[in-house]
Amino acid sequence: MGIAELSSSAQDYLKVIWDLQEWDKGPVQPTAVADRTGMKQSTVSGALGRLVDAGLVTHRPYGKVELTETGRRYAVTMVRRHRLLETFLVQVLDYGWDEVHEEADSLEHAVSDKMVDRIDDYLGHPTADPHGDAIPSPEGDLPPIPTTTRPLSEVSAGTTVKVQRVSDEDSQILRALSSYRIGPGCLVQVESRQADDELAVSLTDMHSSSDSASDDLLVLSKDQAALIQVSLI
Template sequence: MSSAEGAPSAGLGAERRTADAARAADDYLKSIYSHTEWQTEPITPSQLAGTLGVAPSTVTEMVKKLAARDLVVHEPYRAVRLTAAGARHALQVLRRHRLIETWLVREMGYGWEEVHDEAEVLEHAISDRLLDAIDERLGHPHVDPHGDAIPDADGAIRQAATRPLLECESGYTGEVIRVSDRDPELLRALRDVGIGPGTRLRVDLIGPPAVAVTCDGKPYLITREAAGVVWLSA
């Protein structure tokens, strides 16, 4: 094959590498933002490596690239923080992810424990036009199926005041605002006892092995792991 004949395939390879790099950058920025969405401590490179399932050396290389684009601020051996430009980009990625999750649950019959991984793939694949159509179809929702806020098209986000269930005192009553979507097994366990965004919950006792709660007048024992992914209204 001549060099001219080989040129198109080489071009396609370069395009694929560019697309892969853009997806990786999106995933990093989204993970950095999400880490501080419900608590204040910024993410460290080792935590970022664990979240993304990559080697620390890979994180170091990518963070340097993002810093060169003025998307993150990072000093060696310190936490990684988003710049204003990085936060804007991260919010746009989160908007895509959470709208897709909401669409999959409302329109496609997915369970709330099934949508995270699907959205991870689709958020990089659909066009802005299709995303806007999904948003319109859903009536411009403000939260996804897990209670996480969906940024609007301008990047504005409405964050409700919350308290982690494990930090509530016995007798505290509130509405479930948000449930972390990181562990499908915990989502299934909470679904099975009817706990999710909008549920009214009373904290009866937080013990070492389990947490006693009352939901819709019925007492339940849930594991500390399950309680640890639930946030109540403040």
């Protein structure tokens, strides 16, 4: 069975499981899949059962979900399609990075491997998408990425960090970061924080331009800050 023989729904579930596993560094709970997809738990359970029958995931009742080797290969194929499409939309068609996730979700099921490889060639073989997520090679290998990242929500006040990745699931936070010119590769400082609530950050390498927001401090909730992966410098 090839990737084209899988339903769009199965392709989506495999990609979601990969994304969750990549972000959290381990197997994922079915409840996390339900939260990400917006599906009922019963619907997700049925879908996971079909993926188990197809040999694409392992899942015991009340246990975590893991991709099999075949499931991982198919998931990486979908991740590669998605991230290259997002990069193409931003770099070539001038989409904002907050606009590309749903577009790529739709397109990734229709494009062929040949088209994806052509896009990769055209873009010069990028290793990361606009959100900082690693783009797998045609063989399914991932480029070297920092292994000591942490959520911005866990960073202490007064610490300067480098933004590595931002989740593409929340377009609102992407727009807020864009208005402050904050993205992967930028240095930000946590100016202040409340332990269980908000934290304020500032851009340390590109302070206040005429196009940025009027206030230099961007205030983020703890949940928003958790969507931003950073590394210490």
